[in-house]
Amino acid sequence: MSERPLHFTVDAQLLQELGERLVGRPYIALAELIKNAYDADATRVEISASHDCIVVSDNGHGMSEREFTNTWMRVGSTHKARQRHSRSFKREMTGSKGVGRLAVQLLARDTTIVTAGGDGNSGQRLEARVNWDDATREGDLTSVTVPVTTGSAGNPEFAGGSTNGTRVELRRLSQVWTARDFRHLAQEIWALQPPHDVDPDSPERFQIVFDSDLQDAYDAFSAQMRAILDIWSAQLTAKLVDVTEFQGTVVGDLPMRLSDTDDDLPDLETSDEGPTGVRVREGLDDRVLEVKVRLRDQEPVTVGFLVRGCQIHRMRCDIRVFTLQQRQAGNVKVSQARQYLERFGGIGVSDGAFRLPYYGPDQDWIDLEGSHSARRSTSKLLPAELNVQRGLLNLPTNRRVYGRVVINTAEEQRWFRRREQLRAGSDTVMEPPLSIQITRDRLVPNDAYERMRVMVRAVMDVYAMEETKRRLEATRDKRRDNPSSPTDALADVSTAVEEVAAHLPERTVREITAKVDAASRSVRALQESTREHAALLGALATAGISAMAYSHELSRQRIGLDDVVERLRSLLDDLPTERHDDARVVVDDLDAWLRRAAGLRKLLQPVLDEETRKDEKSRGAFNVLRGVRDNVTPVARGITIDLSAVPRGLMLPAASAAAWWAVFQNLFINSFNALFNAHQPAIAVDGGSGDDGREWVRVQDNGVGVGSDLTEANRFFEPFRRKLNLPPESAALGLGGTGLGLTIVRMITEEVGARAEFTIPTDDFSTAVTISWEP
The missing domain is CATH 1.20.120 (Four Helix Bundle (Hemerythrin (Met), subunit A))
Structure with a gap:
């Protein structure tokens, strides 16, 4: 008997099985390649698609031969699970199972991978070609060979003309790609790309460029990539214009500062005297801030605000507000959209083409979050005619908006110098223009900046009021249709x-x-x-x-x-x-x-009888009781009802005959049921006027009773409450037993202003129901 070791073998067909099971659909497989570029710290990825070929190229750090062997050539590599953040930008990795590379096997029969860079930026270029048909015919996965050639890097052959990165060429495609497939691809990757241009060295920078000679595919992909910006619930725009240029009505003046808490900045005063320790405002022209608010499915609203002595030459803004609830257009997932706005939302500031990094969702520079958390309801910036009651409560937070304010500090400086030349030799203290701080990430907090804050916040306050009016109108319509x-x-x-x-x-x-x-x-x-x-x-x-x-x-x-x-x-x-x-x-x-x-x-x-149902009037209690007594005789089983103590002049509250007959029939039938096994059954009715001035009628019997707890007993007036289990004889006759009899009594008596309740019976009786009313 001998012993020798055996090794597991893996069928090469497993590559195809894993590709189909773990990746699934082709557009998901292609998305994996774009995500690989993101994990490789690429700032640009280019997708080129034709009928028979798809190429994905990025400018990431690429792979060395060692990395290619240990990661790409190893199915199920766990390097992303161990290394949860990317090498340079410290991005959170998008994958962890090491099966993304199987995507290429699912997409095409021939694959070429070209990569340069890698760890230490070695300057080595590597090219590998895989024929998946030959690979799966090998039988044993460990026997599959991939021809690899290496050489020196340095050619600008990757995305954006980069000399390092990775390019994956897919030929002999496994399926025909349609516009719908490329739209689905965009749905998988749109959230990786910021909605705006960012600094080239920023970790957020990730530009996806799609090129195709298939026009419908290009249109579908491009539309889906910008779908997040098309699902707005409100679109707000504003710009500074000359007073003579504005065509609408100016509704009011805007203040110098955003809030009363900004008292650390001194007021500027106008004076004909020179500088005397108090700053003198130069004679700047008035401008108009033109604001347009367009709510989804509504006509835009335009208002104008006078900006006296405006310190800003040019400014415009474009802001979108999102309501991320329920299903969104463009198949944008609500959870994904919320995460996206948490990363890229807020109102940013662009200095020309350069976006200032400071302004984003975490910087409350126009006090949106502060007003929201303080639940301020009235805008101090807007005139009374624009304020709507509790309107500011609909002010959105930074994570529900995306927008940017565009200024140009270089142009503002030139405008300032022109003004300065015109006032050369005078004692006027010039208003400093919008300026960028030495850190290059934000603006200097001078008076011009404070004015900009006021104008941008005024745009948001106008939106809040318009949204409130929309909701009030919707509520009124809803209440009209469904109170x-x-x-x-x-x-x-x-x-x-x-x-x-x-x-x-x-x-x-x-x-x-x-x-x-x-x-x-x-x-x-x-x-x-x-x-x-x-x-x-x-x-x-x-x-x-x-x-x-x-x-x-x-x-x-x-x-x-x-x-x-x-x-x-x-x-x-x-x-x-x-x-x-x-x-x-x-x-x-x-x-x-x-x-x-x-x-x-x-x-x-x-x-x-229709007459007895509709003829409502006051009726003699004795006559009603006598008529009911006679009518219930067939079900009385010989039990007599004594009416001798009912005053002949006692009048019941106005009601139909049918109503009072229903009341007393139910009371008498309840008594009959309670007396079913009584040896000497007795029912008596009396009435009169109490010390409190209320008149009353009382029905008593000596049946089983309802107990001494009258509070509990009166609960039998509620629907479907019963105490008695009726004998078969009564049940067969349909006499009571539904739990509705006393409920009918109370409902009818309350309707006519009377009160029906169990009361303490007199001697010789066990149960009493009294109906009382104001005469």
Whole structure:
């Protein structure tokens, strides 16, 4: 018996399997190559596409032969997992599984990789060619060979004419690429590219250039790459113009400074005297700031602000506001768009073509974040006619905007020197122009800069007011079509109180809040009651329809049975004498049953009779109770109802006969059910006028009772609450048992201004329900 080691082998077909499973779609595979360029600290990547070839070239640090062998030639390399940031720019790596290189196998049958640079910038050029058909035929993956040639680098053969970088040439493409595929490619990589030009040495710089003789592919890719800038909810523009050039209406003057907190900068005063320790403003011309605000799907609004003694020669800005919720156009993912604006958002400042690095999402240079966190509701920059109540609350944060302010400090300096020459020899103290600091990352905080801050912030305040008006109009339209609930209205009141709490006495805020909370509780209780009544009315509507059908069918059947009874009576004399008496008993029982059925139909009569349903007036309590008592006799099982204690002059509140019959029928039937097993059942009704001036009617019985806890007992007036389990006899007759009887009583009595409740019964009785009302 011998022992020897064996080694795992890997089938070369695994390359194709991995490419299809781990990368998936061709456009994702091509995106992996662009992401590789990003990880290689490239600032420019060029994609060239034709019918039979795709070339991706970058100006990154490239690969040495050692790096090519250890990373690109090794499937599943974990170097990106170990090295989470790029070599030079310290970018966060976009990949970590080491399978991106399998993308090229998925894309084409022939691949050429040319790279120069690498670790230590060795100056070596490497070129490798892979025929994937030959590679997969090798059988064993470790037997696959890739021919590599090396030489000296130095030729500008990479993106942007760079002498270092990587170029991947894909030939014999595995599929026909369409405009849709290139649009999907752009969806995968657009977030890598900043929306603006950045400094060539900035880690953010990553320019993607697409070139193709396929026009539809070029158009689709280009449109998708800029889709983020097309999903704005508002577009704001502004520029400085001469007073005579502005065609609209000037709505007001803009102040010198953004806020009252900027008192560390001295005011400039106009004086005919020379410098006396107080700065004298030179006689600068007035200008107009022309502001245009366009909300999505609305006509633009244009306003003008007078800028007196303007220290800035030229300025313009273009700002876009984003509402990143729900599905966005262009298949832009909301989460990806939010991350993008966190990196590149905010309002930047460009000095000519140079973007000043200081101004971005983390610098609140026009106090957007400060106003938002302080929940300021009114703009101090805008005149009263432009301010909308709580309008400034719709001011966006830096991470919801992208824009830039364009100035040119060189031009501002030339303008300053021209003014200075005109005032040569005078005592005028010149206004310093916009100037860039020695750090080259921001502007000098002088008066011209303060004026620029005011103008840019005024643009944002105008947007906030227009957005507020849009929302108010939308809310009014919505309420017109779908009125808001009282709960929503009170929630709006609570929000309004919170927003102005800082401006009100603490005691006032507490009192208002307490009253709003109390009103909210009452409204919620009312809404709950309304929902219960809606459910009740639904059940009653069903019951009413069933009752009408039942009454109609009962009447029809009774006519037929009456005829049967008469025919049976006529046949009695033909029966043998010994059976004559038995037959007569059967016929008499059947006749009695028909009379009881007729009595049952009378229970439904008030519902079926239109006059009794609609004729609302005050009625004598005794007459109503007597009529109801007579009608419920068929279901009383011999139980009598004593009405002797009901005052003859007692008048019930105005209501229809059907309403009062429904009230007392339900009370009497409840009593019948409670008395089902009583030895000496008794029901009594009395009434009168109490010491508090309220009149009342009380129904009492000596049945099972509801207990001594009247609070708990009164909960039986709520829908579908029951205590009794009805015997089969009552259930078969349909007498109660739904849990709606007492609810109907309370609903009807409340409607007429009366109150129905369980009260303490008198001696000899166990249950009392009292209905009371103001006469």
